[in-house]
Amino acid sequence: MAKLVAFYDLLSCLLVFFLSLVSAVTDDPQDKQVYVVYMGSLPSQLEYIPMSHHMSILQEATGESLMEGRLVRSYKRSFNGFAARLTESERDRVAKMEGVVSVFPNKNYKLQTTASWNFMGLKEGNNTKRNLAIESDTIIGVIDTGIWPESESFSDKGFGPLPKKWKGVCSGGKNFTCNNKLIGARNYTGEGTRDSVGHGSHTASTAAGNAVPNTSFFGIGNGTARGGVPASRIASYKVCTDLGSCTVWIR
Numbered sequence: 001m002a003k004l005v006a007f008y009d010l011l012s013c014l015l016v017f018f019l020s021l022v023s024a025v026t027d028d029p030q031d032k033q034v035y036v037v038y039m040g041s042l043p044s045q046l047e048y049i050p051m052s053h054h055m056s057i058l059q060e061a062t063g064e065s066l067m068e069g070r071l072v073r074s075y076k077r078s079f080n081g082f083a084a085r086l087t088e089s090e091r092d093r094v095a096k097m098e099g100v101v102s103v104f105p106n107k108n109y110k111l112q113t114t115a116s117w118n119f120m121g122l123k124e125g126n127n128t129k130r131n132l133a134i135e136s137d138t139i140i141g142v143i144d145t146g147i148w149p150e151s152e153s154f155s156d157k158g159f160g161p162l163p164k165k166w167k168g169v170c171s172g173g174k175n176f177t178c179n180n181k182l183i184g185a186r187n188y189t190g191e192g193t194r195d196s197v198g199h200g201s202h203t204a205s206t207a208a209g210n211a212v213p214n215t216s217f218f219g220i221g222n223g224t225a226r227g228g229v230p231a232s233r234i235a236s237y238k239v240c241t242d243l244g245s246c247t248v249w250i251r
Contacts, residue, residue: 031087034084035085035091035104036106037084037103038101038103039080039082040101042076050075050082054082054084055067057082058071058082061097072084114222114223114225114226115221116206124226132231136163136233138233139184140204141184141235141237142200142235144195144203144237145197145242146185146192146195147194147236149194152210152212153210154182154204154205155210156182159180168183170184171193172193172194173193182233184235184236185235185238186235188238191242200236208230209226211224211226212225
Protein backbone atom coordinates (compact mmCIF):
# COMPACT_ATOMS: atom_id res chain seq x y z
CA MET A 1 0.00 0.00 0.00
CA ALA A 2 2.83 2.38 0.90
CA LYS A 3 4.51 1.66 -2.45
CA LEU A 4 1.26 2.44 -4.29
CA VAL A 5 0.86 5.77 -2.47
CA ALA A 6 4.48 6.64 -3.24
CA PHE A 7 3.87 5.81 -6.92
CA TYR A 8 0.85 8.13 -7.09
CA ASP A 9 2.81 10.87 -5.29
CA LEU A 10 5.59 10.55 -7.87
CA LEU A 11 3.05 10.56 -10.70
CA SER A 12 1.43 13.74 -9.30
CA CYS A 13 4.79 15.47 -9.04
CA LEU A 14 5.65 14.56 -12.63
CA LEU A 15 2.26 15.86 -13.81
CA VAL A 16 2.73 19.16 -11.98
CA PHE A 17 6.24 19.47 -13.41
CA PHE A 18 4.97 18.77 -16.95
CA LEU A 19 2.18 21.33 -16.64
CA SER A 20 4.62 23.93 -15.36
CA LEU A 21 6.82 23.32 -18.39
CA VAL A 22 3.85 23.72 -20.73
CA SER A 23 2.87 26.95 -18.97
CA ALA A 24 6.43 28.23 -19.20
CA VAL A 25 6.56 27.55 -22.92
CA THR A 26 3.17 29.17 -23.49
CA ASP A 27 3.97 32.25 -21.44
CA ASP A 28 7.56 32.60 -22.63
CA PRO A 29 8.29 36.36 -22.74
CA GLN A 30 10.92 35.62 -25.37
CA ASP A 31 8.33 34.63 -28.00
CA LYS A 32 9.21 36.15 -31.35
CA GLN A 33 6.97 38.10 -33.69
CA VAL A 34 7.58 39.87 -36.96
CA TYR A 35 8.61 43.54 -36.71
CA VAL A 36 9.27 46.01 -39.51
CA VAL A 37 12.45 48.04 -39.04
CA TYR A 38 12.23 51.34 -40.94
CA MET A 39 15.52 53.07 -41.71
CA GLY A 40 14.42 55.96 -43.91
CA SER A 41 15.67 56.53 -47.45
CA LEU A 42 18.43 54.48 -49.03
CA PRO A 43 21.95 55.94 -48.67
CA SER A 44 23.43 57.32 -51.89
CA GLN A 45 26.83 55.67 -51.43
CA LEU A 46 27.54 53.14 -54.18
CA GLU A 47 29.32 50.83 -51.76
CA TYR A 48 26.29 50.57 -49.47
CA ILE A 49 24.77 47.07 -49.49
CA PRO A 50 21.36 47.06 -47.70
CA MET A 51 21.22 43.31 -47.06
CA SER A 52 24.64 43.24 -45.41
CA HIS A 53 23.73 46.20 -43.19
CA HIS A 54 20.42 44.62 -42.18
CA MET A 55 22.11 41.31 -41.35
CA SER A 56 24.72 43.02 -39.20
CA ILE A 57 22.04 44.85 -37.22
CA LEU A 58 20.21 41.59 -36.60
CA GLN A 59 23.37 39.76 -35.59
CA GLU A 60 24.29 42.49 -33.12
CA ALA A 61 20.77 42.64 -31.63
CA THR A 62 20.28 38.87 -31.32
CA GLY A 63 23.84 37.76 -30.60
CA GLU A 64 23.40 35.07 -33.25
CA SER A 65 25.52 34.58 -36.35
CA LEU A 66 22.99 32.61 -38.38
CA MET A 67 19.89 34.52 -39.42
CA GLU A 68 17.91 31.59 -40.81
CA GLY A 69 14.29 32.03 -39.75
CA ARG A 70 15.00 35.55 -38.47
CA LEU A 71 15.16 37.80 -41.54
CA VAL A 72 11.78 37.84 -43.27
CA ARG A 73 12.33 40.55 -45.87
CA SER A 74 15.02 43.05 -46.82
CA TYR A 75 13.69 46.26 -48.38
CA LYS A 76 16.17 47.88 -50.74
CA ARG A 77 14.30 49.72 -53.47
CA SER A 78 11.71 52.30 -52.40
CA PHE A 79 13.10 52.67 -48.87
CA ASN A 80 15.66 51.21 -46.51
CA GLY A 81 14.59 48.66 -43.92
CA PHE A 82 13.78 45.07 -43.18
CA ALA A 83 11.27 42.75 -41.51
CA ALA A 84 12.50 40.24 -38.95
CA ARG A 85 11.35 37.91 -36.18
CA LEU A 86 12.39 39.47 -32.88
CA THR A 87 11.69 39.17 -29.20
CA GLU A 88 10.59 42.28 -27.33
CA SER A 89 14.05 42.83 -25.85
CA GLU A 90 15.67 42.40 -29.26
CA ARG A 91 13.19 44.86 -30.74
CA ASP A 92 14.15 47.41 -28.11
CA ARG A 93 17.85 46.96 -28.90
CA VAL A 94 17.27 47.39 -32.63
CA ALA A 95 15.22 50.55 -32.03
CA LYS A 96 18.19 52.18 -30.26
CA MET A 97 20.69 51.45 -33.02
CA GLU A 98 22.14 54.12 -35.26
CA GLY A 99 20.23 54.60 -38.50
CA VAL A 100 16.99 53.04 -37.28
CA VAL A 101 14.05 55.45 -37.49
CA SER A 102 11.31 53.26 -36.04
CA VAL A 103 10.37 49.65 -35.29
CA PHE A 104 6.74 48.56 -35.38
CA PRO A 105 4.91 45.21 -35.40
CA ASN A 106 3.86 43.70 -38.69
CA LYS A 107 0.07 43.69 -39.12
CA ASN A 108 -2.17 41.46 -41.19
CA TYR A 109 -5.03 43.40 -42.75
CA LYS A 110 -8.28 41.77 -43.82
CA LEU A 111 -9.93 42.44 -47.14
CA GLN A 112 -12.44 45.30 -47.04
CA THR A 113 -14.07 44.98 -50.42
CA THR A 114 -17.16 46.97 -49.43
CA ALA A 115 -15.23 50.04 -48.27
CA SER A 116 -13.09 50.80 -51.32
CA TRP A 117 -15.23 53.57 -52.85
CA ASN A 118 -15.77 55.22 -49.46
CA PHE A 119 -12.00 55.19 -48.96
CA MET A 120 -11.57 56.93 -52.33
CA GLY A 121 -14.07 59.65 -51.38
CA LEU A 122 -17.04 58.43 -53.42
CA LYS A 123 -19.37 57.90 -50.48
CA GLU A 124 -23.02 57.00 -50.52
CA GLY A 125 -25.71 59.48 -49.54
CA ASN A 126 -25.63 63.26 -49.66
CA ASN A 127 -21.91 63.58 -48.96
CA THR A 128 -21.04 63.06 -52.63
CA LYS A 129 -22.49 65.27 -55.35
CA ARG A 130 -23.95 63.06 -58.07
CA ASN A 131 -25.90 63.77 -61.23
CA LEU A 132 -28.13 60.71 -61.61
CA ALA A 133 -29.35 61.80 -65.04
CA ILE A 134 -25.79 61.81 -66.40
CA GLU A 135 -24.95 58.56 -64.59
CA SER A 136 -28.02 56.84 -66.02
CA ASP A 137 -27.00 57.91 -69.52
CA THR A 138 -23.49 56.48 -69.04
CA ILE A 139 -22.73 53.09 -70.57
CA ILE A 140 -19.69 51.15 -69.30
CA GLY A 141 -18.34 48.45 -71.59
CA VAL A 142 -16.58 45.61 -69.78
CA ILE A 143 -14.22 43.37 -71.79
CA ASP A 144 -13.59 40.32 -69.63
CA THR A 145 -14.90 36.81 -68.87
CA GLY A 146 -18.54 37.75 -69.35
CA ILE A 147 -21.15 38.47 -66.69
CA TRP A 148 -23.71 36.73 -64.46
CA PRO A 149 -26.97 38.50 -65.40
CA GLU A 150 -29.02 37.28 -62.41
CA SER A 151 -26.74 38.95 -59.86
CA GLU A 152 -28.36 41.64 -57.69
CA SER A 153 -25.56 43.95 -58.77
CA PHE A 154 -27.08 43.99 -62.25
CA SER A 155 -30.78 44.18 -61.40
CA ASP A 156 -32.69 46.91 -63.26
CA LYS A 157 -35.05 47.71 -60.39
CA GLY A 158 -35.62 51.48 -60.41
CA PHE A 159 -33.97 51.99 -63.82
CA GLY A 160 -35.73 53.85 -66.62
CA PRO A 161 -35.64 53.03 -70.34
CA LEU A 162 -32.41 52.51 -72.27
CA PRO A 163 -30.33 55.56 -73.20
CA LYS A 164 -31.32 56.80 -76.66
CA LYS A 165 -27.69 56.72 -77.78
CA TRP A 166 -27.42 52.96 -77.22
CA LYS A 167 -26.98 51.14 -80.56
CA GLY A 168 -25.73 47.79 -79.28
CA VAL A 169 -27.40 44.40 -78.95
CA CYS A 170 -27.97 41.73 -76.33
CA SER A 171 -26.46 38.56 -77.75
CA GLY A 172 -25.53 36.64 -74.64
CA GLY A 173 -26.41 33.16 -75.78
CA LYS A 174 -28.78 30.52 -74.42
CA ASN A 175 -30.68 31.39 -71.19
CA PHE A 176 -29.14 34.86 -71.07
CA THR A 177 -31.34 37.93 -70.70
CA CYS A 178 -30.43 41.61 -70.61
CA ASN A 179 -32.43 44.34 -68.85
CA ASN A 180 -32.41 48.12 -68.36
CA LYS A 181 -29.23 47.86 -66.24
CA LEU A 182 -27.31 45.19 -68.16
CA ILE A 183 -28.22 46.53 -71.58
CA GLY A 184 -25.77 44.75 -73.87
CA ALA A 185 -23.84 41.52 -74.24
CA ARG A 186 -21.69 39.88 -76.88
CA ASN A 187 -19.67 36.67 -76.90
CA TYR A 188 -16.36 36.22 -78.72
CA THR A 189 -15.36 32.85 -77.22
CA GLY A 190 -18.00 30.39 -78.36
CA GLU A 191 -18.94 29.69 -74.73
CA GLY A 192 -21.79 32.18 -74.33
CA THR A 193 -21.54 35.48 -72.44
CA ARG A 194 -22.42 33.99 -69.05
CA ASP A 195 -19.51 34.30 -66.61
CA SER A 196 -18.61 30.97 -65.03
CA VAL A 197 -15.36 32.07 -63.35
CA GLY A 198 -16.55 35.29 -61.70
CA HIS A 199 -13.86 37.70 -62.84
CA GLY A 200 -15.95 39.61 -65.36
CA SER A 201 -18.86 39.91 -62.93
CA HIS A 202 -16.48 41.20 -60.27
CA THR A 203 -14.97 43.90 -62.48
CA ALA A 204 -18.39 44.94 -63.83
CA SER A 205 -19.86 45.25 -60.33
CA THR A 206 -16.79 47.18 -59.13
CA ALA A 207 -17.28 49.72 -61.91
CA ALA A 208 -21.07 50.02 -62.01
CA GLY A 209 -22.76 47.48 -59.73
CA ASN A 210 -25.94 48.38 -57.84
CA ALA A 211 -25.74 48.98 -54.09
CA VAL A 212 -26.31 45.56 -52.47
CA PRO A 213 -26.50 45.66 -48.63
CA ASN A 214 -25.32 42.98 -46.19
CA THR A 215 -22.64 41.67 -48.52
CA SER A 216 -19.35 40.06 -47.48
CA PHE A 217 -16.56 37.82 -48.72
CA PHE A 218 -17.09 34.75 -46.53
CA GLY A 219 -17.73 37.06 -43.56
CA ILE A 220 -14.92 39.50 -44.36
CA GLY A 221 -15.59 43.15 -45.21
CA ASN A 222 -19.30 43.03 -44.43
CA GLY A 223 -21.19 46.07 -45.73
CA THR A 224 -22.84 47.44 -48.87
CA ALA A 225 -21.14 46.31 -52.07
CA ARG A 226 -21.53 48.76 -54.94
CA GLY A 227 -19.83 50.16 -57.99
CA GLY A 228 -18.24 53.56 -58.42
CA VAL A 229 -21.14 54.71 -60.64
CA PRO A 230 -24.06 52.46 -59.61
CA ALA A 231 -26.68 54.30 -61.68
CA SER A 232 -24.86 53.70 -64.97
CA ARG A 233 -25.56 50.94 -67.51
CA ILE A 234 -23.36 47.95 -68.40
CA ALA A 235 -22.50 46.23 -71.66
CA SER A 236 -20.54 43.00 -71.26
CA TYR A 237 -18.19 41.59 -73.90
CA LYS A 238 -16.79 38.12 -73.25
CA VAL A 239 -13.38 37.73 -74.86
CA CYS A 240 -11.75 35.57 -72.15
CA THR A 241 -12.57 31.86 -71.96
CA ASP A 242 -13.28 29.94 -68.78
CA LEU A 243 -9.74 28.53 -69.02
CA GLY A 244 -8.18 31.99 -68.88
CA SER A 245 -7.15 32.71 -72.46
CA CYS A 246 -8.23 36.04 -73.96
CA THR A 247 -8.46 36.91 -77.65
CA VAL A 248 -9.82 40.06 -79.29
CA TRP A 249 -10.31 40.26 -83.02
CA ILE A 250 -10.16 43.74 -84.52
CA ARG A 251 -12.60 44.07 -87.40
